[in-house]
């Protein structure tokens with residue numbers, strides 16, 4: 001008799017969501033987390049004594065369905081009523097600000113009348129597309145060519161949704177879905193800051209720049225599927241409240257959670273009828289058996305390291321090995337002894353994007369794609385202490401910045417000096433927008449994708465576990481034969497960001513995986 | 521340790537369209553017809569003098585064929601056996617050193633990429649020989665494994681010495697231990713001071729051996745063998761690929777790429793074949809927990825077989841070349857002749873035929889529609905086919921140990 005119905009590897013938010021659903025349906029679930037904290041990339045951690053931050057710092061589209069079904073709000077999660085403004089920072093203080101009011105209506109300032117008018121059209125169209133796609137992010141997309149009517153219906157529904165857009169919108173969708181972000185923005189707008197700001201969420205996390213093809217607009221629409229139509233937010237008590245409310249639900253549902261529990265191998269037994277998962281092996285030799293193992297570790301780590309290629313057929317293993325999962329986003333964390341001031345802003349408000357134009361983003365990418373760090377990086381800056389207390393001592397602050405593009409594989413190899421150099425360069429750049437910042441810094445931490453890989457056990461340090469690009473999306477995510485959460489190894493499932501629909505704090509992958517596992 | 525590839529592209533003289541083998545001076549001297557062809561990029565003799573004489577050398581005395589162009593890969597490293605066992609459908613985990621195994625490689629869909637022989641040269645050190653170029657597939661297969669793959673097609677010279685008197689001739693040539701070799705055994709020995717590897721393997725269905733040495737010693741090896749002929753002990757003849765084609769069909773061996781499309785080269789979805797469909801079910805060990813293609817083959821096994829490559833004897837004296845096959849004379853079309861020969865020893869037209877199995881069963885009345893020419897005028901005739909479940913021709917001396925002296 002296996003000891004557990006299900007072992008889940010990784011207590012990132014997806015592993016926890018999946019655990020909650022399974023346990024609530026009566027399964028005996030063990031959740032094993034390698035780190036000493038739960039939360040994965042969203043875990044709150046002390047990066048300097050008394051200063052805390054999480055790698056993922058804001059939410060754009062966490063699943064409303066998961067919040068409701070798991071009743072997260074009665075476990076401490078407080079959905080905010082207001083989204084964060086997104087600010088396209090200008091050195092001279094003439095910023096572009098995109099904000100949403102309580103009713104969700106967007107307002108844009110700092111741009112011409114012409115851009116304002118275009119924005120209305122752009123927004124209307126994009127929201128329609130985002131709304132059309134939304135249901136599919138929370139659906140298991142069937143394998144092509146197998147299965148009966150029910151499966152065919154999923155695709156028929158997508159086709160129908162497309163048709164319901166009406167002929168001209170449908171045509172337009174087919175056209176722009178595959179456009180590079182640059183072409184889409186150039187078609188609509190003149191303002192460089194605005195274009196860079198709006199394309200940001202099409203690009204961040206994957207190996208993508210404004211001129212890259214391969215579906216950035218689809219990625220953007222994915223992120224626009226949230227409550228605030230693409231605007232990010234912070235729960236009132238921070239990202240941690242999402243993680244802690246999930247833990248609370250998990251514990252209340254009987255999930256056993258173990259931290260400091262890195263799984264060494266997924267145990268697989270083989271006989272003439274094929275392979276079957278038996279459980280997991282821990283570093284101290286402990287063997288824990290289960291009917292199934294569900295991994296929220298990234299696909300590469302799950303299959304190549306934990307399963308082992310000898311248990312996989314050659315072409316499948318090769319597709320996993322060739323998943324594009326190099327990270328290009330680094331993190332800068334600053335501990336400050338006062339509130340940073342930004343030129344032209346009353347306070348350090350919202351998500352501040354430092355990207356003067358799409359060319360700046362493109363050039364930053366050009367350096368990185370050849371293995372160097374960007375001569376002029378671009379970044380997204382948030383001061384979480386502005387919204388949440390407890391992350392730093394009273395009066396002190398934290399800056400969290402996503403810095404692009406920092407390659408996982410630096411041509412000259414990552415070393416202390418290289419990290420110092422890019423860190424200082426990033427701080428210098430940030431200081432141009434926030435004069436006096438240097439004097440406030442108590443401590444600065446810079447995490448390269450390589451650091452993220454080793455600290456958070458995510459291959460490539462990749463935001464999405466594997467690039468969120470069109471050939472690695474939908475029923476091809478992470479690759480066929482593993483895209484419906486089940487895998488070629490019976491009893492082994494995936495539930496992390498490397499599955500459909502992708503990364504970000506959404507809970508959708510964990511939700512969909514549980515749905516697939518529980519299906520009659 | 522990362523996988524290594526050693527290719528001697530740099531050594532290739534691109535003024536030569538086809539590359540001569542290390543035996544070329546002797547091959548060229550013996551090849552009176554100059555009927556050359558391309559085999560894996562090497563200049564290879566189709567025939568040397570007369571096809572009939574070459575054929576009968578294999579079947580009634582001793583034949584020598586230059587085997588160098590065969591794809592050869594050296595595989596070793598800690599994961600070598602794991603690597604091979606995942607690569608092929610047969611269980612080779614127990615393949616002992618100095619033994620050879622015939623295997624087939626499939627893709628994930630369970631379709632045949634190639635057949636091959638694995639030579640376990642010495643503990644943990646393997647050579648894989650295949651009909652087609654497989655370096656790409658081997659490299660892909662090695663990702664994530666601690667194994668080294670080296671292309672050694674150009675670094676090993678090889679001769680096939682086959683026929684009833686092959687053991688006797690090789691013994692006289694100086695390979696004293698030849699009689700100890702059982703089928704699929706390997707022997708590492710010395711001949712006139714250089715190293716030769718001898719395996720009791722072949723593609724003729726008769727008693728026969730394959731000899732492997734370094735290119736530097738190729739001519740010495742050749743001369744040592746032909747010395748036996750010069751001294752007047754045994755007749756030994758060079759044979760080309762045309763004679764080989766005749767005996768391999770007689771012996772019932774398949775030729776991937778000719779008898780069926782290999783999975784990597786097939787473009788049309790229905791052209792790929794599973795091991796079951798080409799009669800290689802006997803090298804599929806479904807009891808092995810996992811190998812590439814297993815899941816697909818397990819599924820296939822549950823369903824009625826759709827088609828099979830059959831050994832078909834076609835009556836009459838007209839060559840059923842490229843003929844369509846029908847269920848009953850003039851009936852529904854059910855297949856095609858893939859390769860065919862006239863067998864002098866059996867006095868029959870023998871063919872490999874790709875035949876549909878409606879409802880999973882073998883059609884019992886197969887007819888070939890044969891187009892042939894009479895003085896440049898096309899005619900058509902019908903001939904009945906007879907399915908052979910065993911090889912068309914075999915001889916007990918193929919597996920007799922020790923082999924008798926002929």
Ligand SMILES: Cc1cc2nc3c(=O)[nH]c(=O)nc-3n(C[C@H](O)[C@H](O)[C@H](O)COP(=O)(O)OP(=O)(O)OC[C@H]3O[C@@H](n4cnc5c(N)ncnc54)[C@H](O)[C@@H]3O)c2cc1C
Nearest residue numbers: 010012013014034040041056057058263496497503504505
């Ligand atoms: C730099 C960066 C910034 C980001 N910022 C944002 C953001 O602002 N907003 C947003 O929405 N998204 C952001 N993301 C993306 C988001 O964080 C991830 O997509 C999301 O956290 C993935 O969640 P997950 O549960 O699938 O996986 P993870 O959060 O990666 O969790 C996987 C867990 O598995 C554990 N694990 C791995 N191997 C083992 C093992 N062998 N045994 C036991 N446990 C194991 C890991 O320790 C980890 O805890 C960011 C990502 C990065 C890299």
